[in-house]
Amino acid sequence: MGKVTLIGGSGNVAREVIDAILKRGKHNVMICSRKSIRPVDLPPVVQWAVVDYSDHVSLVSVFRGTDTVLSFVTGMDAYSGFQVEKQAIDAAIEAGVQRYAPSQWAARSDSGITHYAFKDKVLQYTLFQPGFFxxxxxxxxxxxxxxxxxxxxxxxxxxxxxxxxxxxxxxxxLTTVSDTALVVAAALDYAGPWPEVGGICGTxxxxxxxxxxxxxxxxxxxxxxxxxxxxxxxxxxxxxxxxxxxxxxxxxxxxxxxxxxxxxxxxxxxxxxxxVSNEWNKLLNxxxxxxxxxxxxxxxxxx
Incomplete structure (x- = not known):
């Protein structure tokens, strides 16, 4: 089985994705969080790791053995989100992570939306873009x-x-949250290279x-x-x-x-x-x- 690590993974969209991954039964799942308290309704099979994103050595250790990192870092402060994203990407590279999905989960690239403006081209990555939920x-x-x-x-x-x-x-x-989660879960098993722009199109x-x-x-x-x-x-x-x-x-x-x-x-x-485009629709049929x-x-x- 592969291992998927989610950062900011206790949020609502992330939880939909986790459910879809667990339903497929092909990957172990871990959530990295700055919070020490694990959500009471989180399935027992999901690991919970408390992290300090500024502690590079510790973060690398947590990421070891992870195949894919999915980022759900949120907040109205784009700069702090950018810093966490960079710290996570640096640690993922050193830990040998193969795939990384930055926190976007909405509009297309270069949309002009302030809080989706930070991205980096490293690792094999895809920008999951379902448009408007x-x-x-x-x-x-x-x-x-x-x-x-x-x-x-x-x-x-x-x-x-x-x-x-x-x-x-x-x-x-327009794409439903449930369909977005199903596509992300299926993308983890996709054998080919991930498209850098990963459009998901419901309508x-x-x-x-x-x-x-x-x-x-x-x-x-x-x-x-x-x-x-x-x-x-x-x-x-x-x-x-x-x-x-x-x-x-x-x-x-x-x-x-x-x-x-x-x-x-x-x-x-x-x-x-x-x-947005429909790359994942076509790749996953x-x-x-x-x-x-x-x-x-x-x-x-x-x-």
Whole structure:
């Protein structure tokens, strides 16, 4: 059996991936964390290692025997995430790790999104890029056991959306969290070289098509359109802001973070930053859940 080590692996997306890996039964799994307390619901077969990323010698020792490192390092401070990523990559090289997946798990490369801007080309690596998680359009419903769902600019529950004026034809890739986890687990067994850009595509769509599907499933929507220059210059006002209540954010930071994240997502959507490729679909020959199939299951017949 191979060995997979996850850094930042106690987060919600990582837990979905761990479940998918364990279900395949081909790899031992270890989580590296700065936290000393192991989550009570973590499966007993998953190892837990407390690490100090600044201690290079210790980190190399922890990585010994690992075939693949999957990084799920998160946080609003891009610089600290960059430092942890570099420290982990340096240790992985010395420990003889063969494959490394940097923490991205969303938009395409060069999307312009601040908190996905750090990457390094070392080892054999892939940037797993599923685009926008379809699960966000199911909020407040949760369809994956660990994923922490949040309200986004497409609010199916309240039949409303916030977009930039003229962005209706901007492309967006939607992929469910569960499908992303299945692809990552299958990629661990892929015998060929990993593609550097690892697109995962559930559905290739546009902002207009999402809104049209939303109205077909939920009725008429209230769509707020904001001028791009106002968003760019951070002087926009919206009648509501999707609340970012991610566990990594303190209560005091949430209001500011919510507006900041909305700004980033609106601008990156306009640039096509959420439109990714489909390398892993082709390499693994996997059929993934479509936007229409997923959202019809969630919203059909709901008030």
């Amino acid at each position: 379809t699960d966000y359009l199911a909020f407040p419903h949760c369809t994956a056991p660990h994923f922490h769902n949040m309200q986004m600019m497409f609010d199916f529950q309240n039949r409303r959306a916030i977009i930039i004026s003229g962005s209706e034809d901007a492309p967006i890739t 290739q769509t546009t902002i207009k098509q999402i809104l049209t599907l939303g109205e077909n499933l939920r009725g008429q929507w209230d769509v707020t359109r904001i001028d791009a220059s106002d968003v760019q210059n951070d002087r926009f006002v919206a009648p509501w802001y999707p609340l970012v209540d991610h566990p990594s954010l303190s209560e005091e930071m949430r209001e500011h973070a919510s507006k900041m994240v909305l700004r980033e997502y609106l601008l990156s959507s306009l640039r096509g930053g959420w439109s 996997m059929e993934l859940t479509s936007m229409e199939e997923y959202l019809a299951t969630v919203w059909q017949g709901k008030d």
